[in-house]
Each structure stands twice: as C-alpha cells, then as structure tokens.
Amino acid sequence: MIDKTLSVVVAEDETLFRDFLVRVIRQRFGFEVIGEVSTGEEAYQLCREHRPDLAILDLRLPGITGQELAERLISEQPETKILIISSVEDPKRVGSLLQIGVSGFLNKKEEFSVFEQAIEAVANGNIFVKASAQAQGDSSTETLDQKELLETLSDREKQIVVFVASGMTNKEIAGKLGLSIKTVESHRSNISKKLKIFDIAGVTLFAVRTGLVSL
Structure with a gap:
C-alpha cells in the first residue's frame, strides 16, 4: 500500500x-x-x-x-x-x-x-x-540459462544475492547473518564466479529475473 x-x-x-x-x-x-x-x-x-x-x-x-x-x-x-x-x-x-x-x-x-x-x-x-x-534480452534460452545458474547457488548464497540486490553492504549482511565480513566477501566472490557477474547492478538484475527479488 x-x-x-x-x-x-x-x-x-x-x-x-x-x-x-x-x-x-x-x-x-x-x-x-x-x-x-x-x-x-x-x-x-x-x-x-x-x-x-x-x-x-x-x-x-x-x-x-x-x-x-x-x-x-x-x-x-x-x-x-x-x-x-x-x-x-x-x-x-x-x-x-x-x-x-x-x-x-x-x-x-x-x-x-x-x-x-x-x-x-x-x-x-x-x-x-x-x-x-x-x-535484458527476452529469449527463453537466456531465461532458462539464468534459472540453471540459480540452481548452482547454495541456499546461503541465494540469501546473500537477495541482500546484495536490496542494497546492503558486506558489513550489513555480515551483521544480519551473524557472519564475519571476510566470510561474506568469500561468499560474494564465489557467487560472482558462478554467475560470471561482477557488479551490483548485474546481481540485482539476476535476482529480479530469477524471482529471488520481486518488485
């Protein structure tokens, strides 16, 4: 509302x-x-x-x-x-x-x-x-590829993708999840390698297109 x-x-x-x-x-x-x-x-x-x-x-x-x-x-x-x-x-x-x-x-x-x-x-x-x-592209092949990429992420990594897409910093994510900043940085590094996405905007778009984040 x-x-x-x-x-x-x-x-x-x-x-x-x-x-x-x-x-x-x-x-x-x-x-x-x-x-x-x-x-x-x-x-x-x-x-x-x-x-x-x-x-x-x-x-x-x-x-x-x-x-x-x-x-x-x-x-x-x-x-x-x-x-x-x-x-x-x-x-x-x-x-x-x-x-x-x-x-x-x-x-x-x-x-x-x-x-x-x-x-x-x-x-x-x-x-x-x-x-x-x-x-963005609108081909079903690209959407399918992104959904397949989503399945390569662990539950913790998906959670962090959502927080990143929400604009949270590593420090804020660490506090939210009870992790060290270094652990969050390690997760984000693994996420980038798996998705081949290395900027926040790209992560945000991925989260929206795969349904992790709804607008």
Whole structure:
C-alpha cells in the first residue's frame, strides 16, 4: 500500500520530460510534488529545505550531477529515497549508484508502465533496476540459462544475492547473518564466479529475473 502523503522533488533539465514525470506522480499516485527544478543546485536547496520522501534525479543534471547530489542527500538525509533516471545506461555506473545507496535506476527510454513500476517500487521502500530491452534480452534460452545458474547457488548464497540486490553492504549482511565480513566477501566472490557477474547492478538484475527479488 502506497502512502498517498509522500512528498516528491523532481530534478530534470529537459522540460517536456520533467512535465511528464510530474504528471505521472500527481495523476497516477496522488503524491505531493513540492518542487520541480532543472539544476542540481536547485534540487539540493529544495531537498535541504523540505526533506522530501522521494527525490527523482536526472543523472546528468547541470552543475551538481545527479550522482553527486545523491551522495550528498544519502549522507545528509538518508530518509529521502532516491530514484535516478538517465538516457545512458552503464552497468558499472548503475552498480556504483546502488552501492552508494540509491533506491533505483531507470532508463528514460522505458515505456510509461515501467516508470509507474519504478516510482511505486521505490516509494514502497524497494530497490528498482530495469535494464534496457537490449541489455535484458527476452529469449527463453537466456531465461532458462539464468534459472540453471540459480540452481548452482547454495541456499546461503541465494540469501546473500537477495541482500546484495536490496542494497546492503558486506558489513550489513555480515551483521544480519551473524557472519564475519571476510566470510561474506568469500561468499560474494564465489557467487560472482558462478554467475560470471561482477557488479551490483548485474546481481540485482539476476535476482529480479530469477524471482529471488520481486518488485
């Protein structure tokens, strides 16, 4: 159940796309848009003043970039959930964004329904990552291969994949499971070798596509 009282800041330098996002937020979810701005500096000041529940940030904002702004907000007001949007999709960048604590990443080229899914997931406190159709692929062979890979993981490794996909650090995972950080690091190394996935974004996508994580 989504809290209709959520407050949102939208930072996007393309006017038409910003208007689209604001319309989706207001009409589809009924959230309060407390500000819509075009630069990182404006977004930062707005967030400091109003401390919104959700900030939707373009990755390449003029001035302070979306990633720099996200890092500041996560450090200064971690209660604000952050959804990053971008027309450029780099798995390594997505991984680094998730690692610093953003709640989601979305390619601007996605369909309208995916924007709804992303906003709903992040508003509910979940992690959302949606790769482009090209990156995901849609062949049954690929899906089958990933399901087969899933079966190579132990129950403990599957558990850790879920925690990684949820944005938890090695230290947080270790505390949650009562393990040492070195043991968690060892598990993650084995997971990477088995799946041939070496970034957080890739692990997150794997978890979503194999059903370990539901959005």
